[in-house]
Amino acid sequence: MTKLRQFSRNLAKNGLLFNLFILSNLILSGCTSSTQPTYPKESIDQAIQDICKKEYKTDVKVKLVGSTLWIYLPIPEGIVEKSNKPEKFIERFVIEQNNNELKDEIVSVNYLIKPVPEQEKLQDMKYSKAAFDRINNVWKVLRRVIFSMEHPEQNSPKFFVTVTADTKNGFLIKEIFYYPDFKKVSYELMSWGEYQHRAIQETEVSPKIIGDTQGLNLKYSDISFEDFILQQIQHRIRLKFQKPEAEKNADIDKEILKIIRYTLKAYGFKDFSTLELNNLATVRKITLNQTAVFSGSGD
Template identity: 25%
Template sequence: MPQQLARMVKNEVGIDIHIRITGKTMWIYVPMTDLIEEKTAGWDKAGLEKLNKVMNAAHRVILSTDAKLDFLAVVGADIKKFGVALLTVEYIPDLEQAVLEKFSRGEYFMRSVRDVRFDPTLIGDTTGETQSYRDITFDEFICMQIIHRAKSLFAKDKKLNNLFELKTTSYTQKFGILKLEFEFLRKRYDLSPEEENIKPLDYVKQIAAEVIQNYNYKDIQGVELTDTFSEETVKLSLDELKKMKVELPEYRD
């Protein structure tokens, strides 16, 4: 399968990709010189389209085989100047369910985790040798998706975006507890009484419940959510997460 996919991408997109399978995770390293637009330091539309074609090819190949894979992780790497990596992680059963239209297109994109990081070792790395590859666990994917959804909410919801900036995030898993940390910086301090009562973790705990409920996940004891700026921590058991009513703003594309 890796050889077939690499040939397909070379023929259709004109890129040499490098594929590694670790456990049940398939990693695709995509070296790119047109991922970032140099004048603006923003995403290059043509580069993003090229990366999207690589992912579409990967979807077609994965869905046409009976390979026992759980996750697809694609690293679009700027190897020219900036050392930016755009990571996309997808749960393959989600891909299969999306094809059957079991959930909306917007929900599919929310389940497709995206993250951006800066790594100067990417510059000049045409094969991905500087990167580490691991077998992604479902606990890790749950953490990544909670963070991904939180970033989307606080970026797209006008009220929340006007009040908070989600600066940094991190996660660990220990003894069945998913521990996630968020650094919410306030953008304003001239708040109305209503705005004073808005706590970022009230939204994050609903996001955590939504993710757990979406996957009917049972293999954890609970989650621990911390706002490192306010030093507030919320602990929720698995039972509490499954029973929680989710009433989040409509922020999906």
């Protein structure tokens, strides 16, 4: 269990390279128009389950909640294993707090990030072959079904949540992504690096999922666009300072403001009037109106 917790922390530092590699395999295998029958929105959950079972002998549980499609993939053999070639990474910062909210048209971003002496560390855990193969197969099926739906631009779920569950040790990896992003990266209209920052990945050690092959312990919900934007900002902050992408002497406030601006502009999100940055380490507060956020002034 200790190694799983270490893997959970280190996974954030290395980003989404695993799933990006899976997607690259799908794209390199060809992105021609599907010749499969089209699927109505009402049957995509069952279609994904049936194809995974019939063609790949993989059991998944799929649930459509509003405009969000959840896929639960239990792996009883375990998700991770010892790596023969541990990956090195440099620790430069520690994130003690990273949260945000949108209330009364105010986006509040609160963070407590501290620089620490540079230290080289190792990630000595990797995904198991069983996990890699099954996730790869699920991605293939998902792409096949979604891109051959009846009128996908209108009928496709807006958001997807894939949950890969280590039902042996009680560990899960959740990934949340947006339909337009999924489509763009699948057809090479978006870079791997950009998709890595847009697809939100969370890890959790959860004893409750031990033996759970049905996804009974998940809290299924319909993800709103607002929630997705806020979660992506948090995700980008984690990648910036845990991976880390930021240099040793980086101005933390400026880096976070860049992240927020880029995210809001990328999705054209304007359902707010004010942005507040609260640096809990320095007790510094930065306030910008929407015009200043999108114009780039106020640095």
